[in-house]
Amino acid sequence: MSQDDIFDPSELTALVLDRNHYERGISLDLLRGMGFKRAVGAADVHEAWDQLLTLNPSVVLVEWLKDGPDPLDFVRRVRLSEEAPNRAVSTFMLTTRGFRADVEAARSAGVNGYLRKPISALALQQHVRVVMSNPQPFIVTSTYVGPCRRRRLDPAFAGPWRRLDDEAAGPSITDDEEIDLKTQLARARVAALDAAARDFQPGDARAARGVFAAAQDLLKVAEQIGDHNLILGTKEMMRYLQAQGATARLDPDVVRTHVAALHQLVHLPHALGQERESVALSLKRMVDKKLRQAHAA
Numbered sequence: 031m032s033q034d035d036i037f038d039p040s041e042l043t044a045l046v047l048d049r050n051h052y053e054r055g056i057s058l059d060l061l062r063g064m065g066f067k068r069a070v071g072a073a074d075v076h077e078a079w080d081q082l083l084t085l086n087p088s089v090v091l092v093e094w095l096k097d098g099p100d101p102l103d104f105v106r107r108v109r110l111s112e113e114a115p116n117r118a119v120s121t122f123m124l125t126t127r128g129f130r131a132d133v134e135a136a137r138s139a140g141v142n143g144y145l146r147k148p149i150s151a152l153a154l155q156q157h158v159r160v161v162m163s164n165p166q167p168f169i170v171t172s173t174y175v176g177p178c179r180r181r182r183l184d185p186a187f188a189g190p191w192r193r194l195d196d197e198a199a200g201p202s203i204t205d206d207e208e209i210d211l212k213t214q215l216a217r218a219r220v221a222a223l224d225a226a227a228r229d230f231q232p233g234d235a236r237a238a239r240g241v242f243a244a245a246q247d248l249l250k251v252a253e254q255i256g257d258h259n260l261i262l263g264t265k266e267m268m269r270y271l272q273a274q275g276a277t278a279r280l281d282p283d284v285v286r287t288h289v290a291a292l293h294q295l296v297h298l299p300h301a302l303g304q305e306r307e308s309v310a311l312s313l314k315r316m317v318d319k320k321l322r323q324a325h326a327a
Contacts, residue, residue: 048093094125140176219248235276259310
C-alpha cells in the first residue's frame with residue numbers, strides 16, 4: 031500500500047504559526063491544496079496556543095524567525111504541557127536558518143521535521159506524508175519529550191534510550207539526514223540570493239555587489255556538497271555578473287530569472303539528474319546569449 035493510500039488529510043486540521051501574513055497565507059494554501067479539511071493561521075504564539083487548545087490540530091507548522099519570541103518555546107510548551115490536547119501532534123519547523131546547530135536545537139525541542147523556506151508544495155507534502163503515514167513512538171524522558179529519533183526500531187535493544195542531549199550518546203545524524211541538511215543549506219543560500227536580488231535596480235552598484243557576494247556564498251556551499259549542476263548554474267550567474275559589472279548594463283530581469291532557475295534546481299531531487307542538468311545548461315545558454323547581445327550592442 032502506498033503512502034498516498036494511507037495518508038488522507040480530508041478530515042484533518044492544520045495550524046500555521048507565522049508572523050508574516052503573506053508567507054502564512056502561502057503555507058495555508060499549500061495545506062489546503064494537500065486536502066486538509068481545515069487550515070488555520072496564527073500571527074503569534076498566544077493566538078497559536080488558543081487555536082491549538084480549541085481545534086486540536088493534527089499538524090502544526092511553526093515559523094522560526096531571527097527576532098521576536100523563540101518558537102522553540104512554543105514547541106516545548108506543546109510537548110510538555112498537560113493542557114495540550116495532543117502533545118504528540120506532528121510539528122514542523124519552517125525557517126530560513128540552515129546551520130546544523132539550529133537543526134539540532136529544533137530536534138531537541140521535539141519537532142518532527144525541519145523545512146527550509148521557501149517551501150515547495152512537493153517538499154511540504156512529502157515531509158507531512160512521511161511523518162503522518164509512519165508515526166514514530168512518542169518518547170517522554172527526563173531530558174527529552176518528542177518523537178522517537180530512531181529510523182529503525184530494534185525489538186532486541188535493551189539499552190538506554192539515547193537522546194540528542196544524552197552525554198553518553200551525543201547527537202547522531204543519519205546519512206539521510208546529512209543529505210537533507212546539505213540540501214537545506216543550499217536552499218538557504220538560494221533564499222539569501224533571492225533576497226539580495228529582489229529589489230535590485232540597474233546601476234545600483236551596492237546591490238550588485240550584494241548579489242555577487244550572495245552568489246559566492248552559494249557557490250561555496252555547492253562545492254562543499256558536491257552538487258555539480260548547482261556549481262555550474264551558480265558559476266554562470268557569477269560570470270554574467272562579472273562581465274556586466276556593477277553598471278547599468280546589469281539587467282535585473284536576467285538576474286532574477288537566474289535566481290528563479292537556481293531555486294528550481296535546489297528543489298529538484300538529485301534522482302532527477304537529467305532534469306537538473308537541463309536546468310543548469312539552460313542557464314549557461316542564457317548567459318551566453320545575453321553576453322553576445324551585450325557585446326554586439
